[in-house]
Amino acid sequence: MPWIAMCSVAVALLVxxxxxRETKMLTLxxxxxxxxxxxxxxxTLYATWQHSSHRNGTVCIDCHLPNDGFVNKWMAKARDGMRxxxxxxxxxxxxxxHVTDDAAGRIQANCIRCHESAVSQMLDNSALYAKQRDDTVQTGRRCWECHRSVPHGRMRNLAATQNNFLEQDIK
Known part of the structure; x- marks a missing residue:
């Protein structure tokens, strides 16, 4: 019986x-x-990011994960990873x-954090956009409502590859 138990544990460990190895779990x-x-x-999203101005100063987690602490970052990474x-x-x-509401909030907060000097003027002017205002967002509008092609271009379809991007799609 101990032999069968040891073999079972060894097989489970190998699996x-x-x-x-197959899922590249440690890479994550x-x-x-x-x-x-x-x-x-x-x-597709990685390829479009590589052609954007954000490639030089940011990595994916700078925009897509919270930057307010180790625990929050890893909890969000675990939730997103599971999803x-x-x-x-x-x-x-x-x-x-499509981005979830939770992820959209993080991305918006990170846009504001990195582009604070530009956003400060938008915050002052946000009252001017009362008809288009979303009260759940600090600036009244999400950054990507105007900056739709930053940093992933307009290419959203998963069937696309980086070799069939039009120049205007990746700027």
Whole structure:
């Protein structure tokens, strides 16, 4: 009986190690943008980011994860990772990826954090846009309502590849 138990544990360990290798699980703990393209649907977004001005100063987590502490960052990474893993496993993400409300709030906060000097004038002027105002957003509008192509271009379809981007789509 001990022999069967040891073999079972060894097989389970080998299966787990192979799963880690095949899914590149340890890569996901990285802060590098290349970690995001472990999942096939992120290739288009990664390619468009590579052609943007944000490539030189930011990585994916600078925009997509909170920057207000270690615990918040890793909790968001765990929640998003679980959501992404489920979507990739079930293949229920469709042809276009959409940001969740939680992620949209983080992205908006990070846009404001990095572009604070430009946004300060927008905050002063936000009352002028009362008809278009979204009271759930600090500036009254989400940054990407005007800056739709930053930093991922206008390419949103997962069937696209970086070789078929038009020049105006990646600027």
């Amino acid at each position: 787990f190690l192979n799963l880690m 703990l990285s802060h590098e943008s290349e970690a995001c393209i472990v999942c096939h649907p992120m290739n 992404h893993s489920t979507a990739m496993t079930l293949r229920n993400y469709g042809m276009n990826l």
